[in-house]
Amino acid sequence: MNSPERPRILLHDPTLRDGHHAVGHQLDTDQLRAYATAANAAKVPVVEVGHGNGLGASSLQIGRARLDDATMLTTVRAALTSSRMGVFMAPGWGTSGDLTAAVRHGADIVRIAAHCTEADVTERHLGVVRDLGAEAQGVLLMSHMAGPGELAEQCALMVEFGAQAVGIMDSAGHYLPADVTERVQAIVAAVDVPVIFHGHNNLGLAVANSLAAVDAGASVIDATARGFGAGAGNTQLEVLVAVLERRGMDTGIGLREILAAADVADDRLMKGPPVTDSIAVVSGLAGVFSGFKRPVLEIARTEGVDPLDLFLALGERQVVAGQEDLIGEVARRLKTTSR
Known part of the structure; x- marks a missing residue:
């Protein structure tokens, strides 16, 4: 009881x-x-x-x-x-x-x-x-x-x-x-x-x-x-x-x-259980929606930027779910400023 x-x-x-x-x-x-x-x-x-x-x-x-x-x-x-x-x-x-x-x-x-x-x-x-x-x-x-x-x-x-x-x-x-x-x-x-x-x-x-x-x-x-x-x-x-x-x-x-x-x-259901990897830690610290992991990794690879830097930049912008289109924009800005 x-x-x-x-x-x-x-x-x-x-x-x-x-x-x-x-x-x-x-x-x-x-x-x-x-x-x-x-x-x-x-x-x-x-x-x-x-x-x-x-x-x-x-x-x-x-x-x-x-x-x-x-x-x-x-x-x-x-x-x-x-x-x-x-x-x-x-x-x-x-x-x-x-x-x-x-x-x-x-x-x-x-x-x-x-x-x-x-x-x-x-x-x-x-x-x-x-x-x-x-x-x-x-x-x-x-x-x-x-x-x-x-x-x-x-x-x-x-x-x-x-x-x-x-x-x-x-x-x-x-x-x-x-x-x-x-x-x-x-x-x-x-x-x-x-x-x-x-x-x-x-x-x-x-x-x-x-x-x-x-x-x-x-x-x-x-x-x-x-x-x-x-x-x-x-x-x-x-x-x-x-x-x-x-x-x-x-x-x-x-x-x-x-x-x-x-x-x-x-x-x-899964290829493997979720893990708290480096990307996850930075995403949590930056306060970025967990569902951004896959698109951030893909766009970071395409644009040639560090995904950790991209997550931190997205956190500074306070990007939220539904603003996935901003990931590419932020990545390209990072790429430009790092030259």
């Missing part, structure tokens, strides 16, 4: 969405089905699926997915008999029509995402999700770019718009545990809905940061199998389940089964 001090922690698994960044959004139906089946067997509460940047995001600018949204959703929905299915959408990439289609294809939870200072853009779409009868959640991207007070205000605004859970994504893997504690505590004090934390492992702190979020009052934590995700990857799901179990916390996930699901992910 859960004690009042140790509430149940709901783990939200975006392996089949955030993991898409690591493979150029090229997972096929067999891969989606295999992991969804394993996660369902482990009783993972929520399995999120889609293009790495969410509904409607497949494009030349940020990468075309192998499968369209409808195919991804129907494939995963058919494999989930106990787990709920989640989707993610950022206004500007996805539309109300995408939301309607996603719910029609069985999405139970819909996350509407916005840059950390722009929660106002979520109002319409959070309302659409509520009208469709799905659970509406709001998340703030690149949250290290705003302080605790502003994040709390932005989250409270999303609750006013109808969000039934709100929280922050450490999109660049920039946080230290103390940063997470300060921000999550401020958000928890400002809202009366569950608080979400989504970590990335650029500085090797994703599990520690997720535990800090739990201790600060977050009750919905994102994590992926083997950490499969953008850049250095996400909080590692099977490790987090084991750590929370050791702390006496209840996730409802079977440890043996989630270890087996992680093996499926390792075998079927």
Whole structure:
């Protein structure tokens, strides 16, 4: 039985969405089905699926997915008999029509995402999700770019718009545990809905940061199998389940089964688990979106510049997801100034 001090922690698994960044959004139906089946067997509460940047995001600018949204959703929905299915959408990439289609294809939870200072853009779409009868959640991207007070205000605004859970994504893997504690505590004090934390492992702190979020009052934590995700990857799901179990916390996930699901992910989804390499460390320190790793490496090679310098320059420009076209521009400026 859960004690009042140790509430149940709901783990939200975006392996089949955030993991898409690591493979150029090229997972096929067999891969989606295999992991969804394993996660369902482990009783993972929520399995999120889609293009790495969410509904409607497949494009030349940020990468075309192998499968369209409808195919991804129907494939995963058919494999989930106990787990709920989640989707993610950022206004500007996805539309109300995408939301309607996603719910029609069985999405139970819909996350509407916005840059950390722009929660106002979520109002319409959070309302659409509520009208469709799905659970509406709001998340703030690149949250290290705003302080605790502003994040709390932005989250409270999303609750006013109808969000039934709100929280922050450490999109660049920039946080230290103390940063997470300060921000999550401020958000928890400002809202009366569950608080979400989504970590990335650029500085090797994703599990520690997720535990800090739990201790600060977050009750919905994102994590992926083997950490499969953008850049250095996400909080590692099977490790987090084991750590929370050791702390006496209840996730409802079977440890043996989630270890087996992680093996499926390792075998079927990825060439190798994400690593905290030199690029990841610099990306985290610079506060640059983890999903930029692949395009930064490609453009740095083409332009003949050091990818570490390119990440630092992008950090100085405070470039965010959706501004991939600036990577080439910044690289060319670096090339010119280094002559």
